[in-house]
Amino acid sequence: MADDRLTRTFVELADTLVAGFDVVEFLHMLVDRCMELLDVSAAGLLLGDSHDQLRVMASSAENIHLLELFQLQNHDGPCLDCYLTGEPISHPDLRVAADRWPMFAPAATESGFRTVHAVPMRLRSQVIGALNLFHTEPNALAPEVTQIGQAMADVATIGLIQERALHHQHVLVDQLQTALDSRVIIEQAKGIIAERHGIDPGAAFTLMRVYARNHGQRLTEFAAAIIDGTTAITKFLPSAPAATPGV
Amino acid sequence: MxxxxxxxxxxxxxxxxxxxxxxxxxxxxxxxxxxxxxxxxxxxxxxxxxxxxxxxxxxxxxxxxxxxxxxxxxxxxxxxxxxxxxxxxxxxxxxxxxxxxxxxxxxxxxxxxxxxxxxxxxxxxxxxxxxxxxxxxxxxxxxxxxxxxxxxxxxxxxxxxxxxxxxGIGTPEGYPVDWLSDSRPEVHQATGMISVQLGVGIAEAFSRLRARAFTEGRPLSTVAAEVVARRRRFDPDHTAREGV
CATH class of the missing domain: 3.30.450.40 (GAF domain)
Known part of the structure; x- marks a missing residue:
């Protein structure tokens, strides 16, 4: 059964790649599939920017605590280690990992996570980012989970970097930069929607994804239209979920 | 680092x-x-x-x-x-x-x-x-x-x-990644929110947010987080006020 779903997922992802996709939507879809296919509690995809700072491109929940946990890894954490070494990094119990990651381990434990795993997004010899998986139980990531995780990270890399266009390093730099920029455009639009409708940014993001998908629009283009004021966002307000307090 | x-x-x-x-x-x-x-x-x-x-x-x-x-x-x-x-x-x-x-x-x-x-x-x-x-x-x-x-x-x-x-911010003294860092999502979310609060374009809103953080001598991401958490609003009269 799991194999069937896995096959379908990869077919679906391959279709997305062909169809001309939105990079942020694609990465979010990939993180969503990770959550369905793998027995994990949270997942996030991070890309390195020109400063070698890790930046969140997609996350299984847009809640501020989870995002903070990814961001924190610019100081220490499995994602940073994974990004710097290009090797997968795991820890079976974060409660005893404070020596290794003095900032990250206590924060992750505080958020209820026990097992952590990070797999590299690798293009030939270059590491461009990492996929981060969390579980609330200790010793909770089986080897096949990490194998599938690596396969997902590879798909993400292929999706980000269109190989056939990759004759030169500058194309890679441009594509990574464009991806990071798309994410910023979406954050700006989330803020506008959140403020206009009194909802939190996570709910605003869900609205944007649903709307863009229903209207066959690319997420980033839709976000840009929101910012330009060329899209009337009141159109989809009736289906707006209520603000989630405290998130 | x-x-x-x-x-x-x-x-x-x-x-x-x-x-x-x-x-x-x-x-x-x-x-x-x-x-x-x-x-x-x-x-x-x-x-x-x-x-x-x-x-x-x-x-x-x-x-x-x-x-x-x-x-x-x-x-x-x-x-x-x-x-x-x-x-x-x-x-x-x-x-x-x-x-x-x-x-x-x-x-x-x-x-x-x-x-x-x-x-x-x-x-x-x-x-x-x-x-x-x-x-x-x-x-x-x-x-x-x-x-x-x-x-x-x-x-x-x-x-x-x-x-x-x-x-209107002065030349940075140190490595600008610290408090001028704009790689964090809340900075851009706050920018979008401020553009609605002030009724200005996104570029103007971003400029106001940075100027505010600079004059208060606080990290951009901290001020942004307050905006996102709705503990702070920007008023059209150019002042940011605490609470809602």
């Missing part, structure tokens, strides 16, 4: 260059440092200025200023292309038929002036088109991978200096 990152190295080059000149870090000294560090002969920063498409903010030498102004005169060229929203432009061989066909007015004059290659990198924050960072070389050839990566970091610092100038 314990180990040396590319950003550390480039910032080191930028500050050392300014120190050697006995001036604070500025766009001008940054362009000069980039021209000295990278295998190019001239560097310029142009920005969009109101309805005028481009204004040369800074240039490392007369060649780059001349070529930037040339684009304005003839109404075409790589910087203009980037300023109106195009992707980065990397031309390893300017003196060829393909480049001529691309910019028939700009290229002959640029070649005449001595340019053989150019690399124009967009300066952006999401939808905000801040400007363009352009490097001109007097010999043909693409920038090698590491040099291109360094050029991006120079461009990133240039972007921040342009934004600082627009927000």
């Amino acid at each position: 314990t180990e040396t990152t590319r950003a550390d190295r480039v910032w080191g080059v930028v500050t050392a260059y300014a120190e050697a000149l006995g001036v604070p870090v500025s766009l001008r000294s940054l362009c000069q440092a980039a021209a000295a560090r990278l295998p190019v002969s001239a560097v310029a920063v142009s920005v969009r200025s109101g309805r005028v498409v481009s204004e040369v903010l800074c240039a490392s030498g007369s060649l780059s200023r001349e070529l930037e102004e040339l684009q304005l005169t003839v109404g075409e060229g790589p910087s203009l292309q980037v300023l109106v929203g195009g992707p980065l432009v990397l031309v390893g061989d300017l003196d060829c038929a393909e480049s001529q066909a691309r910019w028939p007015l700009f290229v002959p004059a640029a070649v005449q002036a001595g340019a053989r290659a150019l690399f124009a990198l967009p300066l952006r924050v999401g939808v905000i088109r801040v400007g363009v960072f352009i490097l001109y070389a007097d010999h043909p050839g693409q920038l090698p991978a590491e040099e291109l990566a360094e050029a991006w970091v120079f461009a990133e610092f240039a972007r921040r200096l342009v934004l600082d100038e627009q927000a």
Whole structure:
């Protein structure tokens, strides 16, 4: 059964790649599939920017605590280690990992996570980012989970970097930069929607994804239209979920 | 930051260059440092200025200023292309038929002036088109991978200096990644929220947010987080007020 779903997922992802996709939507879809296919509690995809700072491109929940946990890894954490070494990094119990990651381990434990795993997004010899998986139980990531995780990270890399266009390093730099920029455009639009409708940014993001998908629009283009004021966002307000307090 | 990152190295080059000149870090000294560090002969920063498409903010030498102004005169060229929203432009061989066909007015004059290659990198924050960072070389050839990566970091610092100038913020003292960091999602979410609160464009909102963080001497991300958590609003009368 799991194999069937896995096959379908990869077919679906391959279709997305062909169809001309939105990079942020694609990465979010990939993180969503990770959550369905793998027995994990949270997942996030991070890309390195020109400063070698890790930046969140997609996350299984847009809640501020989870995002903070990814961001924190610019100081220490499995994602940073994974990004710097290009090797997968795991820890079976974060409660005893404070020596290794003095900032990250206590924060992750505080958020209820026990097992952590990070797999590299690798293009030939270059590491461009990492996929981060969390579980609330200790010793909770089986080897096949990490194998599938690596396969997902590879798909993400292929999706980000269109190989056939990759004759030169500058194309890679441009594509990574464009991806990071798309994410910023979406954050700006989330803020506008959140403020206009009194909802939190996570709910605003869900609205944007649903709307863009229903209207066959690319997420980033839709976000840009929101910012330009060329899209009337009141159109989809009736289906707006209520603000989630405290998130 | 314990180990040396590319950003550390480039910032080191930028500050050392300014120190050697006995001036604070500025766009001008940054362009000069980039021209000295990278295998190019001239560097310029142009920005969009109101309805005028481009204004040369800074240039490392007369060649780059001349070529930037040339684009304005003839109404075409790589910087203009980037300023109106195009992707980065990397031309390893300017003196060829393909480049001529691309910019028939700009290229002959640029070649005449001595340019053989150019690399124009967009300066952006999401939808905000801040400007363009352009490097001109007097010999043909693409920038090698590491040099291109360094050029991006120079461009990133240039972007921040342009934004600082627009927000009326002074020259940064230290490594700007700390409190000027705008890589965090809440900074951009807050920008969107502030644009609605003030009824202004996204670029103006971003400028207000940065100016506010600067005058309070607090990290940009902290002020942004307060806005996102709705503990702080920006009022149209230019003041930010606590609570709601």
